[in-house]
Amino acid sequence: MKKKKFTREERVRYDTLLKQMRRYEKQGVELTLSGERCSPEQLASACAVKEHGCYMGDYIWDEQGDLKEIHYDKIGRTAGK
DSSP states (O other), X not given: OOOOOOOHHXXXXXXXXXXXHHXXXXXXXXXXXXXXXOOHHHHHXXXXXXXXXXXXXXXXXOXXXXXXXXXXXXXXXXXXX
């Protein structure tokens, strides 16, 4: 299956989110996308393209106030899709 090329706007969103999620992953933060563990690349790709809907991040903190997990869940479809 051929990968879809990013538009310029999608590429900026992808690169920005990928950099951020890689930092979190290095800190031991678990990343999930629609309830499944995922890589920073998978998460950034899904959120950048918005082809199948939009995603919203839910940041989960532990008792000491440290970021523990980030859950991204689909919140709806984008207009015209």
